[in-house]
Amino acid sequence: MRLSRTAVTIVTIASMAAACNTAPAARPAPAPDSTASPEEPGKQLSALAPENIAKTRPRAPFDVTGNWFIDVTENPDAWRFGPPYPELTAAAQVHFDASQLAAKEGKVYRDDIGQCWPAGLPLIMTRYWPMAMIQIPTAVYMVSGFMNSLRIVYLDGRSHTDPDIIVRTFNGESIGRWDGDTLVVDTIGFRADHHWMDQGGASIPAGEQLHIVERITSINDGKQLEIEYTMTDPEHWKGEWKSTKRFNRVNDEDIQEVSCLPDLNEHLQSTTSKVQVR
Amino acid sequence: MKRASFGCALALMVSSIVPLFAHHSPAAFDRTKEVTLKGTVKEFRWQNPHTWIELNVPDGKGKTVLWGVELTSPTYLVRAGWKSNIIKPGDQVTVIVNPVRTGEPAGIFRKLILADGRELTERPARLGTPDSK
Numbered sequence: 001m002r003l004s005r006t007a008v009t010i011v012t013i014a015s016m017a018a019a020c021n022t023a024p025a026a027r028p029a030p031a032p033d034s035t036a037s038p039e040e041p042g043k044q045l046s047a048l049a050p051e052n053i054a055k056t057r058p059r060a061p062f063d064v065t066g067n068w069f070i071d072v073t074e075n076p077d078a079w080r081f082g083p084p085y086p087e088l089t090a091a092a093q094v095h096f097d098a099s100q101l102a103a104k105e106g107k108v109y110r111d112d113i114g115q116c117w118p119a120g121l122p123l124i125m126t127r128y129w130p131m132a133m134i135q136i137p138t139a140v141y142m143v144s145g146f147m148n149s150l151r152i153v154y155l156d157g158r159s160h161t162d163p164d165i166i167v168r169t170f171n172g173e174s175i176g177r178w179d180g181d182t183l184v185v186d187t188i189g190f191r192a193d194h195h196w197m198d199q200g201g202a203s204i205p206a207g208e209q210l211h212i213v214e215r216i217t218s219i220n221d222g223k224q225l226e227i228e229y230t231m232t233d234p235e236h237w238k239g240e241w242k243s244t245k246r247f248n249r250v251n252d253e254d255i256q257e258v259s260c261l262p263d264l265n266e267h268l269q270s271t272t273s274k275v276q277v278r
Numbered sequence: 279m280k281r282a283s284f285g286c287a288l289a290l291m292v293s294s295i296v297p298l299f300a301h302h303s304p305a306a307f308d309r310t311k312e313v314t315l316k317g318t319v320k321e322f323r324w325q326n327p328h329t330w331i332e333l334n335v336p337d338g339k340g341k342t343v344l345w346g347v348e349l350t351s352p353t354y355l356v357r358a359g360w361k362s363n364i365i366k367p368g369d370q371v372t373v374i375v376n377p378v379r380t381g382e383p384a385g386i387f388r389k390l391i392l393a394d395g396r397e398l399t400e401r402p403a404r405l406g407t408p409d410s411k
Binding site: 067068069071072073103106107108128129130146147200201247248249250252253256257258259260264267268269270271273274275276 | 305306307308321323326327328330332346348351353378379380382383384386403404405406407
């Protein structure tokens with residue numbers, strides 16, 4: 001039987017995580033005090049390089065490894081990051097107004113996710129699908145149950161990639177650091193086209209200047225994660241856009257292989273319906 | 279394709295399930311209306327992110343209209359008692375949907391009634407809470 005690439009990746013990472021978590025005392029001598037490659041000085045070691053993983057680091061205050069699902073117990077709209085919304089710029093207001101008008105007319109404004117474009121950060125975190133997270137000393141690997149969208153949060157002390165060479169993506173480039181009992185994740189490097197902060201009558205674009213800081217804490221004896229979002233994008237809104245989300249640990253369901261295949265929307269007429277406003 | 283009229287009944291109702299599992303916006307569907315479709319299964323596709331049913335529905339004028347019905351993912355269908363072989367091409371079934379707003383022959387799933395009278399619905403797309411078990 002042929003395993004999917006995603007499944008192989010998860011099994012590999014999980015095995016590595018298990019090894020890291022169960023036998024810390026038996027590790028070989030620590031690697032040189034650098035995440036740089038010994039073969040190529042100045043080149044960043046992979047987060048999965050044994051020398052990088054084995055580097056001596058303070059023990060992580062908590063481990064996010066698990067499956068997580070946005071807490072909508074009190075509010076089914078808790079997946080959204082507004083309202084309240086920040087004061088929008090003219091560049092964003094035109095889309096917001098158009099989506100409001102479309103909603104009043106019973107139409108759907110630029111539903112790019114429905115056309116198989118990636119949800120991107122921040123919405124990928126709060127889709128109604130579980131998010132699998134695997135934490136190792138150098139990174140947190142996140143795979144969403146929604147289209148298996150991959151997000152990597154590097155914990156190995158690296159800096160953001162040079163803006164001149166960064167490959168912009170919908171989930172951006174995430175660098176994490178521990179601040180006491182809080183994991184602080186800084187994300188930039190977003191792709192701006194077909195990328196939205198909200199949808200369904202509140203379409204606000206995400207731009208290349210989007211900057212998201214997440215302060216992640218483990219609460220309720222590890223049964224919940226709380227993430228405080230602070231988001232800026234001067235092209236599309238003024239000041240900071242703040243929102244706090246809680247995620248419940250899911251122990252009775254795993255993520256599955258999920259793809260937006262070419263034949264999907266061919267069979268879902270609603271995605272090609274006249275109700276769609278492009 | 280023509281819109282099916284015969285065999286379809288509209289009824290006002292209020293949705294209790296918000297289909298946010300969907301990869302697309304739920305706003306395309308009129309959640310205040312129900313259409314009852316009695317027809318023959320053309321295809322039942324059991325897959326992520328959506329399961330779908332294609333149903334040939336007589337229009338009462340000697341023709342059939344192919345309806346597309348969108349369902350949640352197998353994760354939530356299994357929790358509601360579904361199996362991948364619960365229906366197959368050729369089966370006579372009744373499906374209740376919320377239709378798209380444009381009158382096109384498409385809708386989002388509400389209820390399946392099998393030939394033997396058994397009824398199947400979905401479970402709300404929710405995990406990690408007591409009511410998701």
